[in-house]
Amino acid sequence: MTAVAPSERSAAAPPYRGRFAPTPSGPLHLGSLLTALAGWLQARTAGGRWLLRLDDLDAARSRPQHADAILQQLEAHALHWDEAPRYQSQHLAEYADAFQRLRAAGRVYACTCTRAQLARDSIAAVDGAVYAGTCRDAARPAARAAWRLRAGDGTLALHDRWRGELRRDVARDIGDFVVWRADGTPGYQLACVVDEDAQRITEVVRGTDLIGSSLRQLLLQRLLGLASPDYLHLPVLTGADGRKLSKQNHAAPVSAVAAGANLLQCLALMNQAPPAALRGGTPAEVLKWATSHWNPHALPQAAQIPVAAPPAEHGAAAAHLAS
Numbered sequence: 205m206t207a208v209a210p211s212e213r214s215a216a217a218p219p220y221r222g223r224f225a226p227t228p229s230g231p232l233h234l235g236s237l238l239t240a241l242a243g244w245l246q247a248r249t250a251g252g253r254w255l256l257r258l259d260d261l262d263a264a265r266s267r268p269q270h271a272d273a274i275l276q277q278l279e280a281h282a283l284h285w286d287e288a289p290r291y292q293s294q295h296l297a298e299y300a301d302a303f304q305r306l307r308a309a310g311r312v313y314a315c316t317c318t319r320a321q322l323a324r325d326s327i328a329a330v331d332g333a334v335y336a337g338t339c340r341d342a343a344r345p346a347a348r349a350a351w352r353l354r355a356g357d358g359t360l361a362l363h364d365r366w367r368g369e370l371r372r373d374v375a376r377d378i379g380d381f382v383v384w385r386a387d388g389t390p391g392y393q394l395a396c397v398v399d400e401d402a403q404r405i406t407e408v409v410r411g412t413d414l415i416g417s418s419l420r421q422l423l424l425q426r427l428l429g430l431a432s433p434d435y436l437h438l439p440v441l442t443g444a445d446g447r448k449l450s451k452q453n454h455a456a457p458v459s460a461v462a463a464g465a466n467l468l469q470c471l472a473l474m475n476q477a478p479p480a481a482l483r484g485g486t487p488a489e490v491l492k493w494a495t496s497h498w499n500p501h502a503l504p505q506a507a508q509i510p511v512a513a514p515p516a517e518h519g520a521a522a523a524h525l526a527s
């Protein structure tokens with residue numbers, strides 16, 4: 205099995221630095237709490253640092269009050285972070301610099317496809333829709349255009365520390381993706397690789413729904429000459445409708461008054477088998493147990509975990525606890 209335990213990291217490896225990067229478009233739900241908890245445990249058991257980043261580039265969806273609420277939720281769950289949080293909206297010049305490097309290297313082109321065109325022309329692939337290349341060889345006016353990376357061809361192999369090697373055909377499975385948006389803001393993939401580099405992140409812990417993003421970011425890191433962190437993709441929690449728990453489908457916010465139970469529920473969902481004696485424990489007590497018992501080898505291999513009932517205010521973890 206693939207090595208994921210901190211003790212198995214090479215002695216020569218740089219100190220562990222992980223991160224949690226929520227979008228402040230609403231409060232944390234159980235799925236985002238699970239991601240935060242797994243990342244926090246990876247960092248703490250490695251004796252490393254756990255950093256916070258607010259993905260607040262989308263001005264239409266992001267709100268400072270949501271960012272504040274997320275920080276308060278993390279604190280209520282005793283998931284304390286190191287260093288000052290990084291707000292993406294404060295680093296636009298760094299993203300623009302990376303974009304200009306790609307542009308100077310001839311690796312981007314203007315795309316004027318509408319949403320309707322993209323919905324019609326995109327090609328289904330293993331990690332989600334791939335751009336059809338409509339604008340790749342056309343001379344498009346650059347004003348109000350999005351800029352896409354010329355992904356090129358060949359194969360790309362991402363080593364997931366838990367799932368093993370994820371090998372993809374660049375042209376077929378990744379395709380040309382947006383690195384600079386028509387509204388003048390950086391694309392998610394570009395901003396993310398600049399951030400991982402700026403924060404010197406050594407491991408990215410995120411959901412399986414972002415495997416396609418990890419591959420695109422690996423490609424960008426290579427093109428920009430940046431070091432690639434390790435990747436660990438966690439199962440995504442899904443609701444009764446089979447869809448990922450998200451702000452968009454109104455997943456319930458995790459409540460501070462049930463913080464201990466929320467953490468226990470996440471540990472149970474990650475097959476960590478927290479003992480029944482922890483029921484009613486404080487977040488600090490639960491995390492103390494979790495830090496000394498964290499076993500990433502026990503993580504479910506499934507890409508998704510259905511959560512039968514929405515997280516309740518109280519006692520939600522009880523049914524999942526090992527007896």
Ligand SMILES: [Zn+2]
Nearest residue numbers: 315316317339
């Ligand atoms: Zn296009």
